[in-house]
Amino acid sequence: MGKETLxxxxxxxxxxxxxxxxxxxxAVLDALRAAARPMSHAELEAxxxxxxxxxxxxxxxxxxxxxxxxxxxxARGVFRFAARDAQREHGGHVHFRCETCGGVxxxxxxxxxxxxxxxGFLLAEAEFDLRGTCAQCAKARR
Amino acid sequence: MGKETLxxxxxxxxxxxxxxxxxxxxAVLDALRAAARPMSHAELEAxxxxxxxxxxxxxxxxxxxxxxxxxxxxARGVFRFAARDAQREHGGHVHFRCETCGGVxxxxxxxxxxxxxxxGFLLAEAEFDLRGTCAQCAKARR
DNA sequence: CCCTTAAATGCAACAATGTTGCATTTGCGG
DNA sequence: CCGCAAATGCAACATTGTTGCATTTAAGGG
Ligand SMILES: [Mn+2]
Ligand SMILES: [Mn+2]
Ligand SMILES: [Zn+2]
Ligand SMILES: [Zn+2]
Numbered sequence: 499m500g501k502e503t504l505x506x507x508x509x510x511x512x513x514x515x516x517x518x519x520x521x522x523x524x525a526v527l528d529a530l531r532a533a534a535r536p537m538s539h540a541e542l543e544a545x546x547x548x549x550x551x552x553x554x555x556x557x558x559x560x561x562x563x564x565x566x567x568x569x570x571x572x573a574r575g576v577f578r579f580a581a582r583d584a585q586r587e588h589g590g591h592v593h594f595r596c597e598t599c600g601g602v603x604x605x606x607x608x609x610x611x612x613x614x615x616x617x618g619f620l621l622a623e624a625e626f627d628l629r630g631t632c633a634q635c636a637k638a639r640r
Numbered sequence: 641m642g643k644e645t646l647x648x649x650x651x652x653x654x655x656x657x658x659x660x661x662x663x664x665x666x667a668v669l670d671a672l673r674a675a676a677r678p679m680s681h682a683e684l685e686a687x688x689x690x691x692x693x694x695x696x697x698x699x700x701x702x703x704x705x706x707x708x709x710x711x712x713x714x715a716r717g718v719f720r721f722a723a724r725d726a727q728r729e730h731g732g733h734v735h736f737r738c739e740t741c742g743g744v745x746x747x748x749x750x751x752x753x754x755x756x757x758x759x760g761f762l763l764a765e766a767e768f769d770l771r772g773t774c775a776q777c778a779k780a781r782r
Numbered sequence: 783c784c785c786t787t788a789a790a791t792g793c794a795a796c797a798a799t800g801t802t803g804c805a806t807t808t809g810c811g812g
Numbered sequence: 813c814c815g816c817a818a819a820t821g822c823a824a825c826a827t828t829g830t831t832g833c834a835t836t837t838a839a840g841g842g
Contacts, residue, residue, distance in 0.1 A: 518809055518818060539799075550821050555800065557819090570771075575713035575828085576799080592755055594763075605755055610768060613734055613749030618775025621736075625769045626752060633760025660789060660838055681828075692792050697829065699790090717799085718828075 505531075505583070515564040522549045526557050527581065530567060536578035573629060594628040603632060647725070657706040664691045668699050669723065672709060678720035715771055735767075738774035745774060 508527040512519045525546050530537060537545075543554055558579050561567035567579045573595060594603045605628070612624040650669040654661045667688050672679060679687075685696055700721050703709035709721045715737050736745040747770070754766040 520809070520819065522820075552801080552822080553820055560819090571713045571715060571717035573713060575717045575719055577717055594757065594761065603758070603761075605757070607755030610752035612770060613747055615736065615747070615770075615772075616745070616775065618778055619736060619745075620773040620778050621770060622772040624771075627767045627769050628754060628757075628763060629766075630757075630764035631762040633758065636760055636762050662790065662838070664791075694793080694830080695791055702790090 511566060511583070515566050517560060517564055522546075522553055523557050523560075525549065526554065527561070527566065530561075530579060530581035531583065533580070536568075536570070536572075536580040538572075538576050538578050540576075542579075568623070570623070570625075592626045592628060594630065594632070653708060653725070657708050659702060659706055664688075664695055665699055665702075667691065668696065669703070669708065672703075672721060672723035673725065675722070678710075678712070678714075678722040680714070680718050680720050682718070684721075710765075712767075734770060736770040736772065736774070738772070738777055 506514075508524050508531065509519050511527060512523055517523070526542065526549070529542055529545055539554060539558065542558075543549070543551060546554070549557075558567065558569070561579070561581075562569045565582060567581055569577055569579050572578050592605045592607045592609055594605055609624070609626050612621055615621055648656075650666050650673065651661045653669065654665055659665070668684065668691070671684060671687055681696060681700065684700075685691070685693060688696070691699075700709065700711070703721070703723075704711045707724060709723055711719050711721050714720050734747045734749045734751055736747055738745070751766070751768050754763055757763055
């Protein structure tokens, strides 16, 4: 009987990152890892009412600093956070964002290869960002 | 003697878009068309001190509604606006955004072709978004 | 030209998002 | 169990963007 491939506990991830394991951080990391898509601060705040607003900002920034989460502004200019390990599932394909309903759709196409950068430039992230109207919203519009 | 390829006046662009030609709009459109890069509201406000803050927001939104400008959140979550005709110069290549200094750099690589979308989906815009650290900021960091 | 009128502007108030300072609490190594 | 740096909670503030409403102005028809 082969050993199961367990995902690490959130506590283990926090310890591996070298930051203190606290109840608020466990709750936030659990929420991020369980989320189907990148979450905004407001969404997390609504989900985790017991956590202070500012603490939540600081926890998210700490996660980003220590490589546990990614942070990117969405089309509306709001930051969205994704757990790095949950995010890996979405690394192999392209996303389409509906400008009407805000929905994110996973396409089957592989992401394009990043081009060569000028000397000295460091690439952190490359995202092929497709925006438009999803089928449902397009139909409703007529 | 061939006829020169004149770019249209900003007033002509406003008229063609079917909106009133006003002094604030002319100033904003001139500024956007002269700008080397997409401009934030704050940058435009500093440049055009005579224009009211709210009016500037409304002018920019009107430009977007009428196809005279594009609007997109930058890596810091701030909206940046570009005149559509000035922007055409930047349609044929990819951009790199420095997460440290906020600078936008034009790369020589052509943009990747958008993938096939699911039935009913409408593509409005496709952008290959590269983020990281520019050479100058990378050097300063060490 | 001058009126008329809808559109655009200016200003005040508000809302959402993100940051800073500081006193208090807590995880964790010793 | 202690001591202390790290993390939290709370208040105040900053920036970015929105809404309501009174006033001004562009543009078209006499
Ligand atoms: Mn996906
Ligand atoms: Mn360019
Ligand atoms: Zn949709
Ligand atoms: Zn830079």
